[in-house]
Amino acid sequence: MLPAVQNFIVERMSQKYIEPPTFDLSLCYQDSNFFSPLIFVLSPGADPMAGLYRFAEEKGMLPPPGSQATNPSKFSVSVKRRKISVVGEVNPAELLARASKSKLQTISLGQGQGPIAERMVMEAVQAGTWVVLQNCHLAASWLPELERICETIITDPTITKPSFRLWLTSYPSPVFPVSVLQNGVKMTNEPPAGLRANLLRSYLNDPISNSEFFNSCNKPKVFEKLLFGLCFFHALVQERRKFGPLGWNIPYEFNESDLRVSVQQLQMFIDKYDKTPLEALRYLTGECNYGGRVTDDLDRRLIMSLLNIFYNSKIIDDDKYRFSNSDIYFAPSKGAYDDYVEYIRSLPLVPHPEVFGLHENADISKDQQETQLLFDGILLTLPRQTSGDGKSSQEIIEDLAYDILQKIPQDFNLDEIQNKFKVMYMESMNTVLIQELIRFNRLTKVVRSSLQDIRKAIKGLVVMSSELEDVFDSMMVGKVPAIWAAKSYPSLKPLGSYVTDLLARLAFFKDWINGGTPSIFWISGFYFTQSFLTGVLQNYARRMKIPIDHLGFQFDVTKFETSVPQKPTMGAYIKGLFIEGAKWDRKTCIIAESLPKILYDQVPVIWLKPGDRATFEEKSYYQCPVYKTSARRGVLSTTGHSTNYVLTMTLPSDKPESHWVNRGVAMLCQLDD
Incomplete structure (x- = not known):
């Protein structure tokens, strides 16, 4: 909410209308009965259990903690080499006594906890006590049984005492019983x-x-x-x-x-x-x-x-x-x-x-993300059919598919390329090139075949399968189809930018094939970036006869923006990286504060210099992570590498490293637009 809007509300109404009220569990309890469960709808950052325990003490369902004077707790703490041990003595008799007087039982649902939870509910129904079943969304297979209990057992006044209450906590889940949700008292305590x-x-x-x-x-x-x-x-x-x-x-x-x-x-x-x-x-x-x-x-x-x-x-x-x-x-x-x-x-x-x-x-950046989220929701409601004299959705997709098909080049001829770039002990880049072309051939085949099939399906020549329907729907709203993404490199770009980026990557490798190993590598163009980095280290290790496990990179940001006069004597020149959260100062050659309203800064050509990690100098550096996309997260693949994280670069800085850590500074191989 904008400050001007807040001031207007305070002036016309009062301060309370811009401040969220505190959560009052007693009001929710007053609306409940023994036959209506009380359901906490969980949200990230909220934990209702502390408030529930406090409310249970007020209602006499949970006795207050007693004195520990008879056997006070003793603690000793040792700190050595970042390892900490805490040793304590507690009074077990007091804990057992308090548990025996408790009229509140809790259990966190999960595998094998269903029968235990059912027994606890049956005992509480007869005793008139409270039961808390936590994390119901984790017990999907037992939820039908919970529905049966709520509809037949606790609703019977001849069995259930009026003081009985069933408390449930669950994240929003499609498997949660609708009848329980409808009959219960719903509560949410968002942070x-x-x-x-x-x-x-x-x-x-x-x-x-x-x-x-x-x-x-x-x-x-x-x-x-x-x-x-x-x-x-x-x-x-x-x-x-x-x-x-x-x-x-x-x-x-x-x-x-x-x-x-x-x-x-x-x-x-x-x-x-x-x-x-x-x-x-x-x-x-x-x-x-x-x-x-x-x-x-x-x-x-x-x-x-x-x-x-x-x-x-x-x-x-x-x-x-x-x-x-x-x-x-x-x-x-x-x-x-x-x-x-x-x-x-x-x-x-x-x-x-x-x-x-x-x-x-x-x-x-925050406002852009919120706007994008809003637009994504709007696109979900977009109708397929158009009204008026404009083109139908089928005609739009057919024209778009034809246009992309005309731009996608033929697959690379791997046999010819392997004869030209043979496997060599001293040149690992030849192997990297062949591996990249295999991956891109696999991707372009999927793109080409799906576009050809969608055109045939629109004309009625083939059946519109669920996969083709997803391709149609994705193209209609400008998204990359899931069938492409499954074979693709990580990308958050919309459909139009994705196709342009794919064509640029294919052109980069075509130039490599026709003109030989480039003097500067477009690091953003690689499908599997880690293979390129390993190839650079491998070339140096074989040339200098040093175990590759001992090697690492030093990073020298040059004065060159897009091109270099010649290849480096060792290592490789790379380009195509963007820095987010800061900028690269061309005059002082260090990272500096971003300019207002400029979210990204393209980094000049970087020289990857392999060397023995033991010989690297200790300097004032910021350990800057490099990611393929702005998502900054990814899962480990079968190779042991992350699908999104590339490596960490050391960049010179005149500020403490914590300053840039708090800024969230990182490098990206590609932007989202």
């Missing part, structure tokens, strides 16, 4: 939108909102400062998702349970140690609690870089430690709980990208 709303929710929820907990630490200043930093970090990692690949390579579902565990660990460590063990806290919070969800190594690098902003000694010592270059976001001086809440309410409703560590251009 708040916006940095301020995230911070406010953290401070208004347990355990932070509990005054006894908030004031229980024996070092209140240290605890309150680091607690605010932790909550800010939690809001930051949540909100970075809206920036797409600039925020995270993979959008993770960080939720309140991650924050809650980290807050409890923070209090425990501050209480137990005279000097706060920041390294241990960073490891537990970044690598274990939040990092436990992270599956991408570069995302793990990012999460630790962000956490270093909030978990450091400066936030404790400085009364106004700033989280960004502006004076808006900082760690307030020690005060009462209400002072922190008041400061949070004073923050801007729409944060600037700089607070996330991103360039102002990130807002443009």
